[in-house]
Amino acid sequence: MTYGNQPQGGYPGNQQPADPRQQYAYGNQGASYGSSPYGATPQGQYAQPQYAQPQYQNAYGQSQFAYAPNGTAAMNAQTAYSYEQIRQAERTSIARAYGEMTVGLIITAVVALIAQTSGMYIRFIESTGFIGVMLLAIVQIGLAVYLSARIMSIKAGTARAMFYIYAALMGFTLSYIFAYYELGTIGIALGLCAAFFLILTMLALTTKFDMLKFGPVFMVGLIVLIISQIVISFLPGSTGMMRVICAVGLVLFAGMTMYDAQMTKRLFATYEAQGPEMIKKISIICALNLYLDFVNMFLYLLQLFGDRD
Template sequence: MTFGQQPQGNGNPFGQPQYGQNQQPYAQSPYTQNNYGQPQYGYAPNGTATMNAQTAYSYEQVQQAQRASVTKAYGEMTIGLIITAVVAVFTQMTGAYVAFISATGLIGFFLFAIVQVGLALYLGARIMTISSTAARVMFYVYAALMGFTLSSIFIVYQLSDIGIALGMCALFFLVLTMFSLTTKFDMLKLGPILMVGLIVLIISQLVLMFIPGVGEATRIICAIGLVLFAGMTMYDAQATRALFAHYESQGPEMIRKISIVCALNLYLDFVNMFLYILQLFGSRD
């Protein structure tokens, strides 16, 4: 409104940061890959997957542990979205965002955006050194800040349009996630393409901000952005699973950290898809 981790992005139509990580947007994740872009797994001599240097687990146990980890990441993402929604509604009811912008003007708007970007960048850069509790708190704070900013959509769009866009986004996100986690197609190979697409999208939006009377062009850009973030959602779903497979031997604390990073990426995919859907189908006031 997005890490030694996984792909990044930057920016949405409301000036929100996308993927404030310490790598290039949607670069390949740091887990080990082979020549075909597939994550490599370590196996013990008897054919069982190795969870750590001392203990070998069955393939079924490894798969079960990975599913639990992926579920944890999506759970953290859901909590972040709930925090954003609650803060956005509360901010709109109290008029806090309007009062803030009225008092600070564009300086306050850009300063607030910089704080959000900085928080995401710090989380991405320090995830391997800070505790999982600190990472979780930072993610929740980021979600709250996003909610404060997103309260502005209640000024621009009708409540019914916001509800419809949210429902469409949730269904779209669920379908994309299920497809990406069950298909044999490797979305991780598309990382460079998604990165280039994201850069072009950001530049296009910045240019259109300074060109009056380009309503139809804006809708085209929104449609492209929706398709792009659909691809990013599938990419991040597969990257989440691969990251857990790579770091599972480093203990529960590392798994908790990775779950926060993956949750932030998925969270930003959801928020940006929601905003593009809202701009495409919502009636602006």
């Protein structure tokens, strides 16, 4: 396609299309994509058929904008259909992320039950002591950091395996709660957390309020929360203060749940054109973030309302 040797009308023999809306897929006569470096041009000079081809594709190779040679009615119908295809692909991608999160939670629960009933965690702590606890923490943090930093360069299968390993290690670590809390209390806290998480997710995905602008606030709040918990844990008689910290933590992770839900939607919209492999990677990293939100809310609910055994 050239710009300098076009006939004056834009088509051979100055033949204009019967319907000027064929000039662009967007239906704007004489519209351009920017200021022409060649100065003013007659209307339709650059209206080559190439401009009317689909310009963008979603993650499933379907066109987002369709060419409508039969007029406005056909164009509107095809555009609406393409928009619905985009929304369907977006919903499918978000469901994939939440599905991966659910699998991670199931792995965590199963490993925690096995570790508790078999006494594996107790024997591990007895044999390794504080070093074993710190080793588990370091490995889990390392996995999460590496997965977040290298998600774009590793394969989707590798990312999924790392996430499942992380979930299993988390389950092994959390098996201690069965020694501290009654089983009924754990079940109630889990049910409350699941309902709370679902409501927050639906609210985040349907509201027009932008939670993404609060990202820096949540990060600062998380750092302050971690430092506060460490300091208070060394203070005698700090049960009341710890309950306050748990309440603050619950509110903080409720906000982060809404933030991560909207971030999941944003990431899929950004990377959906890069193919199914990228969608799988994004679903894993989003699942990790949502998984951490769920686990932390569950633990704070358990500490606030749980009856210790």
